[in-house]
Amino acid sequence: MKILITGGAGFIGSNLTDKLLAQGEQVLVIDNYATGRRDNLTPHKNLKVVEGSIADQRLVQKCFAEFGPDQVVHAAAAYKDPDNWVEDTMTNILGAVNIVTAAKKAGIKRLIYFQTSLCYGLKPLEQPITLKHPLYSGGYSGGSSYAISKTAAELYIELSGLDFISFRLANAYGPRNLSGPLPTFYTRLTNKKPCFVMDTRRDFIFIEDLLAVVIKALAGRGEKGYYHVSSGSDYAIKELFDATVKALDLKLEKEVEVRPRSQDDVFTILLDPAKTNRDFDWQTSTPLETGIKSTIEWYKKYGVSQTFTHLKQDGK
Numbered sequence: 001m002k003i004l005i006t007g008g009a010g011f012i013g014s015n016l017t018d019k020l021l022a023q024g025e026q027v028l029v030i031d032n033y034a035t036g037r038r039d040n041l042t043p044h045k046n047l048k049v050v051e052g053s054i055a056d057q058r059l060v061q062k063c064f065a066e067f068g069p070d071q072v073v074h075a076a077a078a079y080k081d082p083d084n085w086v087e088d089t090m091t092n093i094l095g096a097v098n099i100v101t102a103a104k105k106a107g108i109k110r111l112i113y114f115q116t117s118l119c120y121g122l123k124p125l126e127q128p129i130t131l132k133h134p135l136y137s138g139g140y141s142g143g144s145s146y147a148i149s150k151t152a153a154e155l156y157i158e159l160s161g162l163d164f165i166s167f168r169l170a171n172a173y174g175p176r177n178l179s180g181p182l183p184t185f186y187t188r189l190t191n192k193k194p195c196f197v198m199d200t201r202r203d204f205i206f207i208e209d210l211l212a213v214v215i216k217a218l219a220g221r222g223e224k225g226y227y228h229v230s231s232g233s234d235y236a237i238k239e240l241f242d243a244t245v246k247a248l249d250l251k252l253e254k255e256v257e258v259r260p261r262s263q264d265d266v267f268t269i270l271l272d273p274a275k276t277n278r279d280f281d282w283q284t285s286t287p288l289e290t291g292i293k294s295t296i297e298w299y300k301k302y303g304v305s306q307t308f309t310h311l312k313q314d315g316k
């Protein structure tokens, strides 16, 4: 199989690339390294890496024409500067439209997308959130340029008529993850800087559990449409912090400070994974402690020089 992966130098994209190469597939990655790392990808005879932006329509068309992918995994996204709406729009909407139109023209079998659970807005009407939940409940736009642009892209993907699966994700974490609380905790704790945690809760999904379902989708499992990839239970961010302290084998003098969340943040996001459990015969299996340990080991080995967030106040 030939698989084109946008954002393939990022956390999810590069881990998927490794898995597909190990399976004997051919992979073409397009990445502009906005938040991805060059050292996330190891040279391989079946891997071609193109440096550039998916907002560049000519480049996208050239990649499709030369590589001739069977399937596409669209993992590229812009989010690192919440005030840069132009970049978010260029990558997340125009980039997605370029990918979708090229994919249609190429007659690919399936396109896989990773959607943020912020598509449900900051005040979900139910917990856990089911797939019937309307987008952007409460008349509020989702609180960020990232959420708005990612949702517009998802709508274009559906509009295209392509066979697609949009995986709406819980907080993914694991080796190479540089966004969200974990890399920030790691950096601050190892630099002996004071830490605090927000009074929020999140459902965390380890990369291996996420990839297991993506690999099944690439093998043809699952029906066209939307799926939640989540464990179905949430943890307080403080629990994540405590597990990080434990994985680092640290003894702190006092309990970490818990702060109220910022206005563009959401208290809990609990996605109902029932349809995914059923259609993919899948469920998460990595305990939080095990996943955090393996993530911390990667941070220790490769370092964390930068962390990213789509939130305006991440407390740094």
Ligand SMILES: NC(=O)c1ccc[n+]([C@@H]2O[C@H](COP(=O)([O-])OP(=O)(O)OC[C@H]3O[C@@H](n4cnc5c(N)ncnc54)[C@H](O)[C@@H]3O)[C@@H](O)[C@H]2O)c1
Residues within 6 Å of the ligand: 006, 007, 008, 009, 010, 011, 012, 013, 030, 031, 032, 033, 034, 035, 036, 037, 052, 053, 054, 055, 074, 075, 076, 077, 078, 090, 091, 095, 114, 115, 116, 117, 150, 168, 169, 170, 171, 172, 173, 178, 179
């Ligand atoms: N990690 C999560 O918890 C999570 C949750 C929900 C959705 N997602 C989605 O999953 C996908 C992968 O996220 P991730 O966590 O691996 O993030 P990431 O930042 O590690 O990966 C995104 C990749 O896209 C690349 N990129 C950005 N703009 C680009 C452009 N214009 N052209 C080409 N490449 C570009 C970046 O350099 C990076 O390598 C994204 O679409 C994200 O919105 C992630």
